Amino acid sequence: REANVAFCTPEQVEYMIERYQSFEAISGQLMHGYRYFLIEEGDVIMGYFGVQPQGERLFLSKFYILKEYRGRKLFSLGLQYMIDLCKENSLESIYLTVNRNNTHAYEVYLTKGFKVIAEEDNPIGEGFEMNDYIMEYEVK
Numbered sequence: 750r751e752a753n754v755a756f757c758t759p760e761q762v763e764y765m766i767e768r769y770q771s772f773e774a775i776s777g778q779l780m781h782g783y784r785y786f787l788i789e790e791g792d793v794i795m796g797y798f799g800v801q802p803q804g805e806r807l808f809l810s811k812f813y814i815l816k817e818y819r820g821r822k823l824f825s826l827g828l829q830y831m832i833d834l835c836k837e838n839s840l841e842s843i844y845l846t847v848n849r850n851n852t853h854a855y856e857v858y859l860t861k862g863f864k865v866i867a868e869e870d871n872p873i874g875e876g877f878e879m880n881d882y883i884m885e886y887e888v889k
Contacts, residue, residue, distance in 0.1 A: 783800065786827070796813050800843075802838060806843065807838075812827060836888060844885040849880050
C-alpha cells in the first residue's frame with residue numbers, strides 16, 4: 750500500500766501550477782528579478798530552483814527535484830550555489846516558505862540549517878489558502 754503524502758487537494762495543486770509554475774507565471778517572475786537555475790547532468794534535467802533577491806535576503810521561491818533523482822544530494826548542491834550567490838551579492842540569509850503539512854521538505858530544510866522564524870496563512874485565490882512556515886538560513 751502506498752502512503753498518501755499529498756498536503757494539497759488535486760484542485761489546489763492544479764491551480765497553483767497554473768498560477769506559479771506556468772510559462773506565463775515564470776515569464777512574469779523573470780521580469781521581477783527572479784532567476785531560475787537548472788540542475789543537470791549531461792543533457793538530463795533533474796530539477797530546478799528559483800530565487801529572488803529581496804533586500805538583505807535571498808528568497809528561495811521554488812526548489813524541485815524529479816522523484817527519480819531525489820536522495821542524490823542535489824539540494825545540498827543547490828543550497829551551496831545559493832550561499833555563494835548570497836556572498837557575491839552581500840546578502841545575509843536565504844528564506845523560504847514551506848507548507849506546514851509538507852513534513853518531508855520541512856525536515857530537509859531543518860536538517861540543512863534552516864530555522865522557523867514565523868508562521869503565516871495566506872489566501873492565494875479561488876478559495877485556496879497556504880498555511881506555511883517561514884524558514885531562514887543565515888549565510889556566514
